[in-house]
Amino acid sequence: MAELKTEEEQLEAIKRWWKENGTSLIAGVVIAGAGVFGWNAWQDYQASKAEAASLRYQQLLDLTGRDNLDEQARQRADELVREITAEHGTTLYADLARLLDARLAVDAGDRAQAQAALETVAEGSERDYIAGLARLRLARLQLAEGSAETALTTLEGVPEALAAQRAEVRGNAQHALGRADQAREAWRQALTLADERDQPLYGVQLKLDDLGAEEATL
Numbered sequence: 001m002a003e004l005k006t007e008e009e010q011l012e013a014i015k016r017w018w019k020e021n022g023t024s025l026i027a028g029v030v031i032a033g034a035g036v037f038g039w040n041a042w043q044d045y046q047a048s049k050a051e052a053a054s055l056r057y058q059q060l061l062d063l064t065g066r067d068n069l070d071e072q073a074r075q076r077a078d079e080l081v082r083e084i085t086a087e088h089g090t091t092l093y094a095d096l097a098r099l100l101d102a103r104l105a106v107d108a109g110d111r112a113q114a115q116a117a118l119e120t121v122a123e124g125s126e127r128d129y130i131a132g133l134a135r136l137r138l139a140r141l142q143l144a145e146g147s148a149e150t151a152l153t154t155l156e157g158v159p160e161a162l163a164a165q166r167a168e169v170r171g172n173a174q175h176a177l178g179r180a181d182q183a184r185e186a187w188r189q190a191l192t193l194a195d196e197r198d199q200p201l202y203g204v205q206l207k208l209d210d211l212g213a214e215e216a217t218l
Contacts, residue, residue, distance in 0.1 A: 052087075052088075053084060053087070053088040053091055053093040053094075054093065056080050056083055056084050056088075056093070057080075057084060057093045057096060057097060059080055060077060060080040060081065060084070060097060060100060061100075063076060063077045063080070064077060064100050064103070064104060069104070069107075074104065074108070077100075077101075077104060078101075078104075080097070081097045081098070081100070081101045084097040085097055085098060090126065092127065092130070095121050095125045095127060095130045095134075096130070098117045098118075098120055098121045098134075099117070099118070099121060099130075099133065099134060099137070101113075101114075101117045102114040102115075102117040102118045102121075102134075102137060105117065106141070111141060111144075111145065114141060115138065115141055115142075118134045118135075118137050118138040118141065119134075119138065121133075121134035122134040122135045122138055122154075122157065128159045128161075129159060129161055129162070131157070131159075132157065132158040132159040132161065132162045132166075133162065135154050135155065135157050135158045136155070136158055136162060136165055136166065136169060138154050139151040139152075139154040139155050139158075139169050139173070140169060140172075142154060143169070143172055143173055143176060146176075148173040148174075148176040148177045149173075149177070151169065151172075151173045152170065152173045152174075155169060155170055155173070163193050163197075164190050164191075164193035164194040164197060164199050164201055165190070165199075165201070167186050167187070167189040167190035167193060168186070168187065168190040168201055168204055170186040171183045171184075171185075171186030171187035171190060171204075171207065172207075174186055175207070175211070180211060183207075183211065184208065184211055187204050187207055187208050187211075188208065190204050191204050191205065191208075
């Protein structure tokens with residue numbers, strides 16, 4: 001442009017440049033604008049979904065927090081669980097809804113449904129703590145079904161954040177298998193970890209006391 005001698009020549013050069021590049025420039029601006037708009041729209045959509053999941057989960061909490069769940073309330077709770085897990089399947093709300101579903105199933109005597117819900121969270125959750133919580137509850141359920149060895153295997157995936165609770169359930173499984181020494185060791189470890197982490201475990205000392213009393217009567 002510096003080599004051009006007149007304003008007319010400069011103007012003609014600009015016109016030629018615009019004719020050659022203007023369309024692509026406009027397209028670039030449009031695409032960039034659409035990208036910003038699309039990102040904002042996606043963010044709004046995600047926020048809207050999160051709000052919907054939160055509202056449904058709160059409704060589920062309100063229902064399951066009742067002392068007695070009648071049939072209508074139970075059916076509504078089931079519907080909410082299905083809606084949350086179907087529409088928000090990878091979110092924390094879906095994991096928590098499945099944990100509540102498992103609890104409701106146990107209360108209703110449907111241990112198969114409870115186990116299925118807990119296995120889904122234990123194997124599919126992206127959150128280690130929540131998956132570990134599901135494993136703990138699944139191990140307890142397996143113990144109640146008389147599958148102590150299976151429960152011990154299930155406990156292997158429980159993270160360190162739940163180490164005290166994991167040790168307690170391991171002690172329960174060892175005791176169910178008639179391994180008093182291993183049960184005592186696990187329960188003592190549970191109490192030590194609970195004390196170190198300020199996570200009270202109720203009833204573990206009673207189990208240890210009862211174990212000692214049983215040995216004294218042999």
